[in-house]
Amino acid sequence: MRFIQLRASSEILILMIHAFHAKLKKDDPRLARVLRGGLSGAVGKATAVLANAISLPITIRYLGREQYGFWVTISTTIMMLAVLDLGIANTLTNCISRAYAERSEEMAKRYYATAFWATSIIAVLLGLLGTVIWPHIDWQKLFGLSDPAVARQAGKCAAISFGYALLTLPLGLANKVMGGYQRVPVANMFAMLNSVLGLVAIVLVVRMHGTVVDLMAAFCAAMLTGTILLNLWMGFRHEPRIRPTPKIVHLGAAREIMSHGMLFFILQLTGLAVFNTDNLIIAHFLGAEQVTPYAVTMRLVGYASMLQSLLVPSLWPAFSEAYVNHDLPWIRTAYRRIMRATLLTVFPTALFLGFAGRWIIGVWAGKAAVPSSVLLWGMCFWIVLLSITLNQGALLAATQHLQLQTIYSSLAAVLNLILSIVLVQHVGATGVLLATIISYLVFIVVPATWQIGQILQGRYLHANSVHGKQEIQADVIESVEVSPVLPGDAYFT
Numbered sequence: 001m002r003f004i005q006l007r008a009s010s011e012i013l014i015l016m017i018h019a020f021h022a023k024l025k026k027d028d029p030r031l032a033r034v035l036r037g038g039l040s041g042a043v044g045k046a047t048a049v050l051a052n053a054i055s056l057p058i059t060i061r062y063l064g065r066e067q068y069g070f071w072v073t074i075s076t077t078i079m080m081l082a083v084l085d086l087g088i089a090n091t092l093t094n095c096i097s098r099a100y101a102e103r104s105e106e107m108a109k110r111y112y113a114t115a116f117w118a119t120s121i122i123a124v125l126l127g128l129l130g131t132v133i134w135p136h137i138d139w140q141k142l143f144g145l146s147d148p149a150v151a152r153q154a155g156k157c158a159a160i161s162f163g164y165a166l167l168t169l170p171l172g173l174a175n176k177v178m179g180g181y182q183r184v185p186v187a188n189m190f191a192m193l194n195s196v197l198g199l200v201a202i203v204l205v206v207r208m209h210g211t212v213v214d215l216m217a218a219f220c221a222a223m224l225t226g227t228i229l230l231n232l233w234m235g236f237r238h239e240p241r242i243r244p245t246p247k248i249v250h251l252g253a254a255r256e257i258m259s260h261g262m263l264f265f266i267l268q269l270t271g272l273a274v275f276n277t278d279n280l281i282i283a284h285f286l287g288a289e290q291v292t293p294y295a296v297t298m299r300l301v302g303y304a305s306m307l308q309s310l311l312v313p314s315l316w317p318a319f320s321e322a323y324v325n326h327d328l329p330w331i332r333t334a335y336r337r338i339m340r341a342t343l344l345t346v347f348p349t350a351l352f353l354g355f356a357g358r359w360i361i362g363v364w365a366g367k368a369a370v371p372s373s374v375l376l377w378g379m380c381f382w383i384v385l386l387s388i389t390l391n392q393g394a395l396l397a398a399t400q401h402l403q404l405q406t407i408y409s410s411l412a413a414v415l416n417l418i419l420s421i422v423l424v425q426h427v428g429a430t431g432v433l434l435a436t437i438i439s440y441l442v443f444i445v446v447p448a449t450w451q452i453g454q455i456l457q458g459r460y461l462h463a464n465s466v467h468g469k470q471e472i473q474a475d476v477i478e479s480v481e482v483s484p485v486l487p488g489d490a491y492f493t
Helices: 002-027 029-085 088-101 105-136 148-171 173-180 184-207 212-238 251-275 278-286 288-324 328-365 373-398 403-427 429-456 459-467 469-477
Strands: none
Touching (some): 029 148, 029 184, 029 328, 088 251, 088 288, 105 148, 105 173, 105 251, 148 173, 278 403, 278 429, 288 373, 288 429, 328 373, 403 429
16 A cells, blocks of 8 residues: 555656756756756766765775875876867857857857867877976976886876866867757767776776776777767767858958957966866875875765756856846846755755764775865855856856956965965965965955856946947857956866
């Protein structure tokens, strides 16, 4: 009897969910796509969290504190190469969103082909440059390693990771295309596949007693597999009409993408200074083994913003489409809802991790990864601060107001680097985090909050309204010469 009642209740719940989705799709299809992308992301994120929860303790215990430290440092350092696409990938999201808003398949095809082959050329040039400078890099000194044999392994791991990063420059654009079409569930499905393949690769290498070089090679190959499959699926089944053939490359589109992309490029560089240099600075000044507790704690605390991160990839193109169509009321409502939901989820989770984080890390990753209480609570505060600015960054990117953001983000990056180098030598790893928080509060949170207020009040649209609606749209979505501003995601990954 209880089984029948439970089954009936579950069926009623499913019907209610379907009814709510149908109503939402009818009343606000844009928000429905955002939530659908977030729901699909929840499955993918849950898979990634589970894969990380399993692989991280396995990797730390297998490699040891020093080798895991340079493993993480290499991963974050080499990923800096992603910014050397000159902002093309992030510009493509808005270009595809624009084509989607105008229902122009030809525009989407032109932008994607141009972006794909431009990043392919950049990857080849970076590969040639890497071949020249690679023999002259002192990996032992760079990563603060004590054993020359470990340093040689670090160099091989860096080379493998470098190759992976170059291949993902053009291949990673498929995720941007799916985001621009507001089909994030598709990208999430393949991201979930990447998480599973990465976990399988790590487990197999550990069971076969492979070296850290074997581990890096297997992990990169597994992650690349999912990306290649996404490109094949999109090119031959989902979006074959915009397949990036070389003959579609358009010089005018290239100029526009590069023009808009330079703002992204600067923002991405500032994002690297804030997010990707921590491990390298700690490894260089304190040794690779000190990276382990810092990186593991950052990984754990990052889960506090997991729910928010599910919606941001769908929110950005939705904001972009709404802005193109001058739907400011929807932008105001959606932004406030997202910000409220972010604080209601991130703050309590960060508070819980502040009290229980050391115990969780000790059980999960071992004593070698347990941080100090000061570092843990500092990261909990940081994740709340970051979650606020992620929402701000999505709106600024989608509404193409990045010129001011480029200036204050650059100032934040400079201050962060200077303070990190100074404080790490006096306070240790906590000093690096403190530098990030100070630079963010001074040069990101305050000016971004003011700029968001201007957008939500319609000041930018109002300023252009005297020229008529047609010219507003030109300023927003067409003019390269007048306003070369497009989104940047210095903080999305």
